[in-house]
Amino acid sequence: MTSTADARLKNRATGNKNGIRSLVRGGRVLKNEGIIPQLALAVREVEASARRGKATPANRVRFQVVALLVREERARVRDGTDISEADRQETLKRLDGVANILASAASHDTSLIPLLQPDAVITDAALQLRKTMLEKAGVTEPEELSVEVASARKMVTESKQRQVVPRSIARRARANPFLPPPQGVINHETLHTGLANWELIAPLLKAFEQGGQGESTMQLPEAPKRDRFAPPRSALMPHQARLLASVRAGHREFLLADEPGLGKTAQSLLAASVAGAYPLLVVAPNVVKMNWAREAASWTPQRRVSVITGDGKDVNPFADIFIINYDILERHISWLAAFGFKGMVIDEAHMIKNVTSQRSRNTLELSAKIRESVVDPLLIALTGTPLINDIEDFRAIWQFLGWLQGDAPGAKLLNELEKNGYTPADGAFYPAARQSVIDLGIVRRRKIDVAKDLPAKRIIDLPVELDTDEAPDIKAAERQLATKLFNQFAKLKQRKLGQKLSTEQLIRAACMQEYEIAAESGGVSVFTMVRQIGLAKAELAADYAAQLARSVGKVVFFAKHIEVMDRAEEFMRARGLGVSSIRGSQSAIERQEAIDAFQNDPRVNVIVCSLTAAGVGVNLQASSNVVLAELSWTDAEQTQAIDRVHRIGQEEPVTAWRIIAAQTVDQKIAELIDSKAGLAARALDGAEAQAENSDPVQLRVLIEVLRQELQRRISTI
Template sequence: MARPTKRRPDPARKGGPRRQQRDRSAGSTDNVGILPQLAQAVREVERSVQRGTATASTRTAFQVVALLVREERARVKEDAMPEARRTEQLKRLDGIATILATTAARDPSLFSLLADDAVLSPAAKTLRREMMTAAGMEVEEEPPPPEEEAPAAPDRQVVPQSVAARQLANPFLTPDFSAARPRRSSAGRLANWELIEPLLRSFERGGPASSMDLPTPTTLRTRDGRELMRHQAQLIASAGDGHRTFLLADEPGLGKTAQALLAAQAANAYPLLVVAPNVVKINWAREAELWTPRHAATVIHGDGTTIDGFADIVVVNYEVLDRHVGWLGAHGFKGMVVDEAHFIKNRKSQRSQHALELSARIRARTPRPLLMALTGTPLINDIEDFRAIWQFLGWIDERKPEAELMEALDETGLAPGEPGFYPAARKCVVDLGIVRRRKIDVAADIPARRIADIPVELDDETGRSIRAAERELARRMVARYDSALEHRRSGAVVDGIDHELVRLVARWEREEDAGGEGGNVFGMMRRIGLAKAGLAADYAAQLAHSVGKVVFFAKHLDVMDVAEETFAKRGLRYSTIRGDQTSAARQRDIDAFVNDPEVAVIVCSLTAAGVGVNLQVASNVVLAELSWTDAEQTQAIDRVHRIGQAEPVTAWRIIGAQTIDAKVAELIDSKAALAAAALDGEIADAQASADVQLEALVALLTDALEEREG
């Protein structure tokens, strides 16, 4: 059955300290609770800064007041209280926040204390507890320190050696303002209006405009002769015509990665910085090699010791951005792309702040840089999330529209509340660079069914152990090859590698340990599947957030277990199809996925759900593990790609980079014709499976022998 998202019980629904805290804080008297203490403390901070005496204790009080205002605002918004009381409380909190802002404007060093990752000193923790206790609030227990505490942000900063070499090769990297446009003034008819909220609301109340006008492309080929789809060529032509900011919100499967890379080439926006989720960063380098082969790409792993500091395209994942933000900001980038841009929706999060900081530094250094935010999330969902994206693109700042947007709004002649303002305001934002196409809109451009590979880096301890096991398997086969070569009776001499003997050794290996779980090709593929499980589930969750229902396939139950745990942590409801289900339970889960809009994912066994199931309510399939045959893979995809499917179908294969997984994927594709011919015959299909297993071992042994002799 569909797994509902579990909710923790709310202790405020019963009696106890937290309920008492809420009663005191939300009572009818204004002089109880935390607000009076915050008001008194912020006035003391203000007077201290006005006197020019921002001592350490003043800075501590400023930070604690800001923290408690943030917490109290969240509590007031969630608490059950009369609306009038809520409005009054929020108004008082806004007054305190305004004093904090004006105080920080007098002493800008205070702004650093407002960051999400600002360290809370022991003195600040003590003051926070004292203020909460005095207000009658429940103070949570101080958690024990972790065994190995992560170092503070400055200590994590690194500068890879190759980057230092680039800086020495060109130590000046002076900004180029030759293409700068005259700076616009943001003053105008609407200068004193609150405009951010009306702009956001315009996407809920405004007209139908959801995508900017794009030029007609003059060619459907890249500079290197690769064919483009028309919708891709349109965006690239826009970049070539001089447009420099894009919120590219095409649905997954429409080639956003290729469009971004080719737009950078059209705009000559090199060096280009790409910030992407870990699960797709290897794919960015691969796509760059495919679409813009003249521009080298490098991927940052960990501290970046292996990167090429002279590359045109630098790819970094959100998780390690914090330790590289220093040198990235000074590298002289002329373009920046954030992939899965909804990752930066929370402007208080560290990764959002780093992305915004890098964008601001690039815009300050390079006039009219290329800035692209990629996300498949529909524009009308969670519109508040787009504040950070618009800020990244330079359309707004924290409080108001930037000059270009302000000028466009001013030219409408309308103000918030007037008839026609919302459609006009929406169009002003859209024209800055929002591009949104759905699969169904460009169905003529794309095939009805396509398979897209997503290579993922298994760079943790599990990944290292898998690669070590592959090396051990190769070493074992090499030893067997050498022994057979030494003792064979024919006496024949072969110059170089004896490929017939290689195949024979591979066949021995497969037949002696077929289906085992040890250090053979079967065991390794299972370990690779388990290592990929979390990454594959993360990608499926991103798809579900972007385009709706997703079908997730895996071969092994432990991989399905990891996926289901991941979806539960992400708050996604899911169904499941397993071989050990009763027919009734299986049908309930299928019905839940098909009919319940809240069930976002169905987790399927390749063997149990590969046939006889109709899941065409979805158009995206994630293959977390590789099958041994193209036939089995095709049968899985055909659960979605069926008669009656209204949209093109995309199957996303998650491939373990630098492992035998990648070779198996190549072999499956190369034998697709044989597998297709075998769809109706189990014997032929089994033969296709055996061929892939044998060829994988042959490739592993051949590579090891070539490496030894090379």
């Protein structure tokens, strides 16, 4: 923790019996003196501001300080021995009155509620206001630290103790002791004229809250006639190429808010390539971390990629692209801050909207460090949902990009606002200010806007790393199945030696034997493994569906097993999403009610469907996004599920997201299903016939498992 933050903790004395004291004369509390009148005056201003629709930044600070002082005074009065019981009850009653007004203000402006959290950051402005209010009340601060401050300091100490520096990172530092000198930052000299004394954050947010003032995308260059950005055998869509042309022209900061399915990941990776922003740090939710690694290998194959997991034991210190999830960022922040990144991408950037959370503080600390040490670093915030609950959600993202510095515009943004020549007193300030922020780097494209660039239907695989409690059991089950198949292979080989069967024939015979008894077997089989994987993926898939629902609207969620559907529904409902469901156990009336609710009720965000019960005869065109939490055994069943959305009446391109458990048989099943897709093309579309294995997918999965086991055993001999 910085010395400034440490000083804040020292000054933030709270709630012990030696803490804040109201004025007492003759053994009685004076009602019109002390801290409570100061609190009452401040809280009335906050409530009036909140009732007008939105508390101003100054009143947000008042709200937080009043809440803090109420807690402190209540604790002092309850524990104090220098106050009569009658005065104690009277004071607590008056404090309850202040607390009720705080609650009223928060009910009118719900964005105030996070300021009540115990871990909410106390800003310099709040500390100064607190000091001023105490001085007016004639209150003296105690010398010693309170229990709350001691607890906070303990948390900081524990956080430092949790920090890790992987050995490979230390080796990298020793291998290159001559670090390049800091490049320094560009000095954006600010013009201090008409806006010098104005509070600007609230007017800026209001400019966006008003809406209806044109597009929310900066001016982008036209796409080049020849695609020089994508690697060989890959191609960009025009809207993607336009953003990269902007990077080539020198733009380095983007709030890329394209809808899901428009290739934000590819644009970010290629932007780093165009800008030469290596090493690049990518911070993403755990559910998409593996997908980032795969996309990086696809779009920038010449670059080395390292995925940081756990304590970073396997991190490659000489990689070009480092991928880490938000959940473990705090553990690695010390070495990440000193590593020398020239670019940073945060995926699902709305996850840092609460600037007081540890996740946000870590992310903003890293971006600030990069901006301090690199001239024009590449900073990209990706989100299909830049706003979830409130216009205030913009704050953290703008701060990440350097457009805000605390509670004021950064130098670059302030210069742009000065050029407009308006102040918040002018009506023209608001559309001009909105455009100034957009021109700094906001890019928002919808599917319908770029429909001509998109295929009518796309299937996108989203590999996820299983980190749930079921993951070890799945690995153990795969090993058990592989051992079972090998033993059957060994028995057949011993018994059939005289017949001179080839190895491939023996493999097929062993797997055919397992395939025929698998459905009736009580032990581990490919069917039980698929169910286990489905359960392990359930919450990861539900989490991704929830993100889609918040960014693009309604989502259709398909699963195979009832337990997976139950777990997904529970997860989404717990996060406040409206959910309906289609299951095989429903009556025709219940089924239609669920469909109608999804199609017509704006409060229903997701419909959770059984692959078998809802795969046919259902129209769900209210959505253009499908999440396949579990894989089918046939391409036809998968296609039928997607076609519940991709049908007549659908006005937008359809995207289906297949959630695939990385490094499990799930990956092989997906590959085999895709290889079966040629049958329909051949039989119905007249496509050229290609050699295709006619074995069932389940049998082919078993064959692949046994082949890998044989190779493993040979390699260990």
